[in-house]
Amino acid sequence: MIGKIPMVRLTLLDLRATLRERKTWLAAAMMIYAVLSIPVLLANPPEHVREAIGAWFSDDDPFALFMFVWIDLVMNKAVAFIPVILAAGVVLRERDTGVLAILAAKPITMSRYFVIRTLSAIGVMLTLYVGTQLLGLLWFPSRIPGFRAGDFLAAMSLHAFAAAFATAFAATLIVAVGRRGAGALLALVVLGILVGMALVGFYQPAWYTWTLANPLTLGALSMRALGHLGPGVLLPPMLALSVITALTIAVGARVARRVEA
Amino acid sequence: MTSDAIAVHHLGKRYGAVQAVDDLSFTVEAGEIFGFMGHNGAGKTTTLRMLLGLTRPTSGRASVLGHDVAAATLEVRRVAGYLPAAYALPPDMSAREFLRYVAAMFSIPAATAEARVEALLRRFGLVDAADRKLRGFSTGMTQKVGLAQALINEPRVLFLDEPTSGLDPLGRHELLEHLRELARDHGVTVVFSSHILSDVETLCRRVAVLHHARLIASGEVTALKAEHGATTMDDLYLALVRRPHP
16 A cells, blocks of 8 residues: 555565665674674673673673674664665665666665665665564574563664664765765765774763664664663654754765765 | 547757747647657657656646646656666665565556566566666666556656666667557557667657757658658658757
8 A cells, every 4th residue: 555655665665675675684794694694793791891880881781782792782783884875875876887877867866765775774784784683583592591572573673763764864864975886885984983983982981872863873872771661762763863863864865965976 | 530648739858048948839649659750869768758748848848648748747757657767776676676675666556566577577687686776787677677667657658868878789679579569559659768779660660750959850751851852861851950950
C-alpha cells in the first residue's frame, strides 16, 4: 500500500537495488564477522580491563563489559566505517559513472534525488544493523555470561539511531566536498573523531555534559543505565538523533543542488 | 497550419571565457523529426541540456511545449524524453528494474508503469535479457535500454544526442525505424542531434546546423541543398561550414 506513494516507491526500488550491490555484501560480511568473533575475543578479558569498565560505568557485571565492547569497540567502529562505504555512492557515483546524465533529466530535483538516495542508504545501513543485532541475539546468549536479551535490544535500538545519523552525515559531507574519494576520507576522519570521543564523558565525568553534543555519544547513552533501560532513558536521545539526522539530510539536500550531471 | 513544439530565441551559454552556444534561434514543429547537426563541440549537447534545464542559459530563452526551460524545468522534463550522448546504466540493476526505477521518477502509477515497462521490453526485443544485470549488456542493448527509458513517460518531445554512435548497421537501422514510427504513429516531436550526416538525411526533413557555437543554417534539407548547389548531405555540410562566417 505504502509503495503506491510515488516517492516512497522510488526509495524502495532504490533500497532494493542497493541491498544487492557488492558493497552491501562486503558490509554485511564485516558485521557477521563482528558477531561471530566478539564472544571469542571476550572469552577471557584481563582483570584490569574488567576493573576499568566497572569504574567507568559503575557496573562490574560481565554483561556491562560485553555491552561496552559491543557498543564502543564494535558497533561504533561499524557506524564510522560502513556508512562511508554506503554513502560514498550517493549522487556522486551516479555523476561520475554517467548514470546521472540520464536520471538528472527526469522530473525530480537534485535535492529530492539526494534525499531519496540518502534514505535508501540509511535503509540499507539499518537493514544490516538490525540483521546484525538479531544474529547476535541468537549467538550471544550461549556465549556471553549474564547476557540480557531485553537490555541488549533496547540499547541497540538507541544506537541504531546513531547509525542512521552517521549515514546521513557521510552522505552530506561527501556531496558537500564534491569528490567521492576526498569526501569519503573526510567523512571517515570526522566520524572517527566523533566515535573516538563518544564515551569520553564516561571516562571523564566532568566532560559529560559537553559530550552530549556528539551524536554518537547520544547513541551510546544506554551505557549509563544498562540495568533500567526504559522509554525515559531511550526516547529523548532517539528524538534528538532523529532531529539531527533530519537536519543533516536537509543540509545535504541543499548542497546537492549544485551537483551537475 | 503547424504549431511549434520547441521555440528557441537568442539562446546563449558561456562557461567562463568559452562561448559554448551563441545567439541560437530556431523552432521545431510538433510531430517532426528535426535534425541538429554540427561537429563535435559545436554546441549541440549544450543546447539540448539547456532545453532540458540541465544547465541554465546565460542569455536568451527557450520553451518546450510552451514551458519555459529555465522557469518550468520540471514541467519540461515531465513531457520530454532524453537520451544523452554519453551515459551509463546502473550496472547492478536489470533492464526491467531500471525501467521501473525511471518510471517511479515520473511518479507513474505502479500498474501503468509495469505495463509500459513490459511493452518497451517487447518493443526493443529485450524480454529475454530483461532480468540480467545491465553490466553485461552490449553497446546495442545498452542503447535500446537507453531509448526505452527515454520513452517510459510516453514523451511528446524526444531529445536524442548522437543516438546512433557506436551502433552496428542493423542496430542503427532499427533505431531509425523506431524514431520514424514514433513521429508518424504517435506524433512525437524528435530532436535528433548527430554528426552522422547520412542518419540526419535519412530521418529529417528540416535541420539546424551549428558551427563553433553558432547557428549557420536552418531549414528544409532539400531547400538548403538547392540553395548551396549540393547534391549530398556531405556536400551541403561542407559548403555550409566552409563559407565565411561573420
